[in-house]
Amino acid sequence: VLRNQVIQFIDNWPNYWKTSEAFINETFASEQFKFIRDYLNHTNSDLNQNVLDWSKKYLTSGVAGISSFASILTSIGVTIVSTPFILYYMLLDGHKFSSFVSSKFPNNSQLSVRYLLTEISKQIAQYIRGQLGVALAVMIMFSIGYTIIGLPYGILLALMAGFFNLIPYIGSIIAQVPVFTVALIAGGPKMLILAIIVLAIEQPIEAHVISPKILGEALSIHPVTVIVVLLSSGHIFGVLGIVLAVPSYAVAKVFVTHIYDWWRANSDLFEVEEVAEK
Incomplete structure (x- = not known):
């Protein structure tokens, strides 16, 4: 087909x-x-x-x-x-x-640095896998929507939309150019309106359900956190902030978690709390 x-x-x-x-x-x-x-x-x-x-x-x-x-x-x-x-x-x-980077640090911290770099690498890899998962979900949703409205070349256009969705922020807009053109020429204004309705249904689901859920699970981040990070970074840094928001937050989370774990392991404050709990 x-x-x-x-x-x-x-x-x-x-x-x-x-x-x-x-x-x-x-x-x-x-x-x-x-x-x-x-x-x-x-x-x-x-x-x-x-x-x-x-x-x-x-x-x-x-x-x-x-x-x-x-x-x-x-x-x-x-x-x-x-x-x-x-x-x-x-x-x-x-x-x-x-191993090369960790070898430049003192011997007693090399294992910790190596662990930190490994965790950052895992987070970035999980983010890429999450983006691919979002693109697949977008392709499936558009395939269903275009099939329901009877749009010609629906599966092909849905595949293109999923591929362009890998381009943050502007990918979905680029993908709609051939969709709206085919809808207008092949089906007239009625088909164009139906294609716009499909897009209007897909966009909120993708932005507020699919992306936060998939990226949140891939990076062990709560979906609400993903939404807040995207909204705040987009407002502060614009398009570049939206592109780099989630992976930057994931890397920063690794740093902060690692520093906190080190502090907890080496601080006397937490030992007092643990004794009090016992």
Whole structure:
């Protein structure tokens, strides 16, 4: 089924795109959208003027810009070529990293440092597994929803949505571009509305149930904590905060737990409490 949907989707996508483009042009050509056209024309005029002003201002630094651009391209090329080799050696010798780092510490703390690094590695690995689990859940939910509404290529589009969901924050938005295009062209406004309803049902379930539950169990973090961490980090640090919130919290949790356990084992305060309890 997936193979047939892939072939049909590739064959029909150019027609879908042309039809959707014509539909949008015809729709916005009506008198009802005149204020939108005027706003866009005004915005385009301002944008063109800003581009001209910017060009005049920075034209003299063009040579330096070309040099910088060439440097960036060179860096990207070196990175692309080097990454497979770096990945190979990391996979080959990655298990030696904790022993190497711990060997730089005093003998009586090497075991503790090695344990700390191992726990951090486990947390990051569990986070990646959790993200894959969330992507799988998203794919299943969209497959069910698209099958119910009868969306063409539903399984293929659900698979794409699950894959794009691995990109935090913007992945779900990117995944809806082909979904809404196919829904509008193949089924008209009614199918588009149904696809939006499926998305409106899936998003709250994913954000407030699936992701906190799967990531919380994978990282031994309460689902409410995951929600609070995502909301607070997104408000403070923006998109980057949402991307790095959960893994950063998991690593920080390992550090704090390790420090607390060390303090509890070496402090006389807890010995007094234990004697009092007995």
